[in-house]
Amino acid sequence: RLTGPRPLPVPGSFERITAEDITFTYPGAESPALSGVSVEIKQGEVIAFVGENGSGKTTLAKILSGLYEPDTGTVRWDDTDLSQVSPEELRTRTAVIAQDHTRWPLAARYNITMGTDRGESALHAAATVAGADEVIAELPHGYRTLLDRRFKDGCELSGGQWQRIAVARGFHRDADLLICDEPTAALDARAEHALFERIRTHADGRTVLLITHRLASVRYADRIYVLDHGHITEQGDHDTLMTHNGLYAELYTL
Numbered sequence: 340r341l342t343g344p345r346p347l348p349v350p351g352s353f354e355r356i357t358a359e360d361i362t363f364t365y366p367g368a369e370s371p372a373l374s375g376v377s378v379e380i381k382q383g384e385v386i387a388f389v390g391e392n393g394s395g396k397t398t399l400a401k402i403l404s405g406l407y408e409p410d411t412g413t414v415r416w417d418d419t420d421l422s423q424v425s426p427e428e429l430r431t432r433t434a435v436i437a438q439d440h441t442r443w444p445l446a447a448r449y450n451i452t453m454g455t456d457r458g459e460s461a462l463h464a465a466a467t468v469a470g471a472d473e474v475i476a477e478l479p480h481g482y483r484t485l486l487d488r489r490f491k492d493g494c495e496l497s498g499g500q501w502q503r504i505a506v507a508r509g510f511h512r513d514a515d516l517l518i519c520d521e522p523t524a525a526l527d528a529r530a531e532h533a534l535f536e537r538i539r540t541h542a543d544g545r546t547v548l549l550i551t552h553r554l555a556s557v558r559y560a561d562r563i564y565v566l567d568h569g570h571i572t573e574q575g576d577h578d579t580l581m582t583h584n585g586l587y588a589e590l591y592t593l
Contacts (some may be wrong), residue, residue, distance in 0.1 A: 342372065343517070345422075345423055345424050345425045345426075346423055347419055347420070347423040347424050347429070349416075349419075349424050349425070349428040349429050349431075349432055350416045350417055350432075351420050351429065352382070352515055353382055353384050353416040353546075354381065354417055355379055355380060355381045355382060355417065356378075356379070356380040356414070356415070356416055356516070356546070357377075357378070357379050357380075357405055357408060357414070358376065358377055358399070358402065358403060358409075358412065358413070358414045358415075358417050359377050359412055359413050359414075359415075360375055360376070360377055360411065360412040360413075361373050361375075361376040361377070361402060361409045361411070361412035361414070362374050362375065362376075362409060362411040362412055363398055363402060363407065363409050363410055363412045363453070364410055370569070371410075371569055372395050372398045373395045373398055373399055373402070373409070373498050373569045374569045374570055375570065376395070376412075376553065376566075376570065377398070377412075377571070378403070378564055378571065378574075380403070380470065380472070380546060380548065382515075382544070382546055383452055383544050383546060384546055384547075384561040384562065385538075385539060385547045385549065385561050386447070386547070386548050386549065386560060386561060386562045386563075386564070387548075387550070387557035387560040387562075387563045387564070388400065388548065388549070388550045388563075388564050388566060389550075389551065389552075389557060389563060389564070389565055389566070389587065389590065390552060390565055390566035390567055390586075391552075391567070391590070393450075393568070394564045394566040394567055394568060394569070395568075395569045395570075396547075396566050397550060397552045399566070400415060400518050400548055400550055401471070401519060401536070403516075404429070404430075404433040404435070404516055404518060405421045405424065405426055405430065406426075406428035406430070406433075406540075407434070408422065416514070423454055431514075431516070432511045432514055432515045432516065433516045433517075433518065434503040434508075434510075434512035434513075434514035434516070434517050434518070435509065435520060436505055436506050436508075436509035436517070436518070436519045436520065436522040437505070437520045437521070437522070438500065438521035438522065440502070440505035440508075440579035442486065442496075442501055443485065443486070443516060443581050444485065444487035444489070444490070444493075445481045445485070445486065446482065446483050446484060446485055446486070447474075447475050447481070447483070447484050447486055447504065448462065448476060448482035448592060450486055450504050450508065451465060451466060451471065451504060451507045451508050451511050452508075452511060452533050453508060453511075453512075455499055455511065457511070458514070458515070461511060461513070462482070462511065464508045464510075465507045465508075465510040467537075467540065468501045468506070468507070468537050469503045469504070469506035469507035469510060469514060469534070470506075470508050470530070470533065470534060470537065471500075471503040471504050471506065473497065473503075474500045474503050478494055479492060479494065486504070499527070499530060499585045503534075505522070506519075506522055506534065506538075509522075509554050512590060514545070514559070515545065516545070516546050516548065517545050517546065517547045517548070518548045518550070518555055519538070519547065519548065519549045519550065519556045520550045520553075521550060521551055521552065522534070522549075522551075523553075528555075531553065531556060532555075535556050535559075537551075539559060554587070554590055554591040554592075558577040558591075559576070559577070560576070560577070561576065562574060562575065562576060563575065563576065563577065563581070563584055563587065565585070565587045567586055572585065572586060572588055573585050573586060577591075
């Protein structure tokens, strides 16, 4: 739907993101995707949302980043209510690394920078964090290689190689909030572990929101929220949730 005027500027940064009593129902759905959900994310934390398919993980992430508006409840970056902020402005402050990323028929460089060129050091740093530097080193023209074999001298990447390019794109954006939504679906277990090690090491003050089914990847998160049918049923770090012996412990053991 169209929105009215949004008078408040997007915050320059945030100390914490809070969501209070969030409810959200998709059009035509019989039951809400989220019901009475409250979370808090502090600046610089690595937070994980876990749960089975349809539990509401991705929906909640989109609401926290301003992509969706909740039916009821409030999302704030510090004291700023996101319902009063321009969505377009807010999207410049968030980056999403998704499972279903786009494979742009552009040079490797532009698949990472996407019109936000910040210089060579930023480009190489983002590629290194993602492991995309290893992919690019094998390309015939390096960063100038077109990633579509329909073009002369173009190359086609594997699913795992594209995933690394997409992760580099998310890091290059240098956003305050980095959402990783199943970012390792195309990677094997060894590559996934290496990627999460790099993300944790090179977060550089970013706030990282990790959504995944593979629970081995979230054990080092600062805090884990467990969603079940649109409700948060457990929260805490890995050791606390394993001691709780609830849904998280069951899924992790599986």
